[in-house]
Amino acid sequence: MSPSLMSVSKKCCEEEHLFSADDSVKKRALIVDDDAVNRMILEGMLADSGFEVYSAEDGQQAIQMFVDYEPSVILMDIVMPVLDGYQATEKIKELAGERFVPIIFLTSVTNEDELANCVKVGGDDFLTKPYSQVILMAKIEALTRLSQLYRTIQDQRDEIDVHNEHMLREQKVAKKIFSNVVHEGCLDMPIIKYMLSPLSIFNGDILLAARTPSGGLNVLLGDATGHGLPAAIGAVPVSDLFYSLTENGATVDEIVLELNSKLKAILPPEFFFCACVLNISNDFRLLTLWHGGLPEILIYSAQDKKLSHVVKSTNFPLGVVDNKLLKTDLHIFDMGKGDRIYLYSDGITEAKNIDNEQFTDERLLACFNEGKPADEMFEHVLSRVHEFRGEQEQSDDLTFLEINADVDEAVQVIETNSAVATLPYPKDWGMSMSLKKQDFIETNPVSILTKFATQVDGLMQHRENIFVILSELYNNALDHGVLGLDSNVKTERDGFTKFLMLRHEKLLELDDNGYINITLEHTATSGGGELVIHVADSGKGFDFTAMESDMAMNLGFSGRGYPLLKSLCKNYEYRGEGNLVSATYEWHKH
Amino acid sequence: MAITMNESDDGNIVTVKLPNEFDFRAHKEFRDIHKNPKANAKYILDFSQTEHMDSSALGMLLLMREELGNDNANVKLINCRDNIKSLLEMASFHQLFDVA
Numbered sequence: 001m002s003p004s005l006m007s008v009s010k011k012c013c014e015e016e017h018l019f020s021a022d023d024s025v026k027k028r029a030l031i032v033d034d035d036a037v038n039r040m041i042l043e044g045m046l047a048d049s050g051f052e053v054y055s056a057e058d059g060q061q062a063i064q065m066f067v068d069y070e071p072s073v074i075l076m077d078i079v080m081p082v083l084d085g086y087q088a089t090e091k092i093k094e095l096a097g098e099r100f101v102p103i104i105f106l107t108s109v110t111n112e113d114e115l116a117n118c119v120k121v122g123g124d125d126f127l128t129k130p131y132s133q134v135i136l137m138a139k140i141e142a143l144t145r146l147s148q149l150y151r152t153i154q155d156q157r158d159e160i161d162v163h164n165e166h167m168l169r170e171q172k173v174a175k176k177i178f179s180n181v182v183h184e185g186c187l188d189m190p191i192i193k194y195m196l197s198p199l200s201i202f203n204g205d206i207l208l209a210a211r212t213p214s215g216g217l218n219v220l221l222g223d224a225t226g227h228g229l230p231a232a233i234g235a236v237p238v239s240d241l242f243y244s245l246t247e248n249g250a251t252v253d254e255i256v257l258e259l260n261s262k263l264k265a266i267l268p269p270e271f272f273f274c275a276c277v278l279n280i281s282n283d284f285r286l287l288t289l290w291h292g293g294l295p296e297i298l299i300y301s302a303q304d305k306k307l308s309h310v311v312k313s314t315n316f317p318l319g320v321v322d323n324k325l326l327k328t329d330l331h332i333f334d335m336g337k338g339d340r341i342y343l344y345s346d347g348i349t350e351a352k353n354i355d356n357e358q359f360t361d362e363r364l365l366a367c368f369n370e371g372k373p374a375d376e377m378f379e380h381v382l383s384r385v386h387e388f389r390g391e392q393e394q395s396d397d398l399t400f401l402e403i404n405a406d407v408d409e410a411v412q413v414i415e416t417n418s419a420v421a422t423l424p425y426p427k428d429w430g431m432s433m434s435l436k437k438q439d440f441i442e443t444n445p446v447s448i449l450t451k452f453a454t455q456v457d458g459l460m461q462h463r464e465n466i467f468v469i470l471s472e473l474y475n476n477a478l479d480h481g482v483l484g485l486d487s488n489v490k491t492e493r494d495g496f497t498k499f500l501m502l503r504h505e506k507l508l509e510l511d512d513n514g515y516i517n518i519t520l521e522h523t524a525t526s527g528g529g530e531l532v533i534h535v536a537d538s539g540k541g542f543d544f545t546a547m548e549s550d551m552a553m554n555l556g557f558s559g560r561g562y563p564l565l566k567s568l569c570k571n572y573e574y575r576g577e578g579n580l581v582s583a584t585y586e587w588h589k590h
Numbered sequence: 591m592a593i594t595m596n597e598s599d600d601g602n603i604v605t606v607k608l609p610n611e612f613d614f615r616a617h618k619e620f621r622d623i624h625k626n627p628k629a630n631a632k633y634i635l636d637f638s639q640t641e642h643m644d645s646s647a648l649g650m651l652l653l654m655r656e657e658l659g660n661d662n663a664n665v666k667l668i669n670c671r672d673n674i675k676s677l678l679e680m681a682s683f684h685q686l687f688d689v690a
Contacts, residue, residue, distance in 0.1 A: 223645070225645045225646050225648065225649045268653075269649075269652050269653045269655075269656040270646075270649030270650060270652050270653040271649060272648075272649065272652070272681075274645070274680075274681065292681075292682075293680055293681040293682070294680075295680065312679075312680070313679075313680050313681070313682070314682065315682055316681065316682045316685070317681050317682075320652065320681070320682075320686075321686075346645070350644075358642075497679075
């Protein structure tokens, strides 16, 4: 006898709602029993409850009907010809795979082992004959509910999988766009070594590098609060601005102010960027850096084989305060051949070991005193961090950068940089600027003057030098002249911070008699020119003859950037009471 | 460890004890503390239990300061360990908050 559809109930019974969570699909039940009477009783019962009922006479038929009709519940006898209930159940469960199709054994067997076997082969429940109709229908109801729950969970899982796949695909595309905007610029220069290890698909740390119009190098390392998408979004305008400002020859402090005002405007209050922006002149000698909120920046002296400077942050990170509260104090260093600059994000110092201890600044600084050659220092430090961390998982973005102030290398790469086109400009010219209290507080004459002076065709290549000379002269005139601050404060512990606070106080106290006058005179020569800078301040001057003789005897006097200025300028001299200074910069076209 | 909060009898001083690890996980709880700020109240953040803090905690402090009226915010950070202090100084936060 072939399997047959015994009865399809058309009437709608009162309990139907119990079994029809999904109204559009009628529930199907499969009855498997070799006894025709048993089958008939069950068929009637289930049809009355609103099921579409199918019946099989043995296990083999049951498997076939399961495949053909996909029932939502199966009632299974144990002892049957051809294939018994245990074997049929095993096969059906295997065919069902991930789907949950409840199977209830209906049996006259009362042996406990046999009953336990019903569950072992994959059955979901059992009932011994004679069974009560109420109990059977209640069990079917419970299992149907369970299978609906099971299906809901599966559907949700599948939905999550689809969403997840979709999200990953979107992230991939976004990452592509992101890396086009936040590109690495010229980080592939041979004098730069770096490591960036993104914790998530987007990185909270950004590292940017670009050549300046004069052939120097600008670098930015930023560490956004948090990581992932919000951090990455903040990185986009930073990168955009950094590259366009660098291309336009903006100075470090101009870049810092632009970035700060942009980030302050777009970031929510709890987000900000710890950053360092630095410039290295085209002869790779002068390092100008602004440092806001990153861990200490390290400068390693190749000659002394040790760290020569540890630069602490004295400024707010970008995006915390308005431009008028942001300080653009720059650190300027005279780099020797082969000296190295190290920048890193807190991922290094906060790397944790198995005992949840942090790597800390102390351990980092110690790495530099282990007598490793400068060439291997970068790898050495990283291997120390890895050793320390051991098997611990990385918990923050880890960024580490080394720049090698190798002069020969720098000269080689200068050629690749074309100077920006400049308009015809007078060769011989002069200008002067007079500054008072409000100007000291609100303006940045150094950037303005640098920009103005370096418009002369060819002088652009000397832009970083001019900027450094003007910065040093202006800051000397303001700090030591007009404000009368003692530079010895800076050499104390935390002296630089103290110095800045003092300076801030004195600036506010200043009366209207304080002034700085700056005069620039340029004369063309064949193949270049001479720029003379005169700075006069309202201060009471100082004993410059003593300083000059100290310098001549090499007593290590380091105030007022004297050695640096003396070596950059053809002529550098104090006059009057020491409140007048003239510097002559001689230049040639490259 | 949870954040606990105490108000003085007159409600003018709110003392907040911060957790052992003050980081992004404390975000919601910390936020609740200053969601409905009391006018003119002085907030004391007690770091005595806090061993570590991350940059998102700095962000939370900024958010609190903003919601308490920026320069008008009266927030004092007390019992800070050296590592916490140096993290605050690294970002110049000692210029925004009274740190002790």
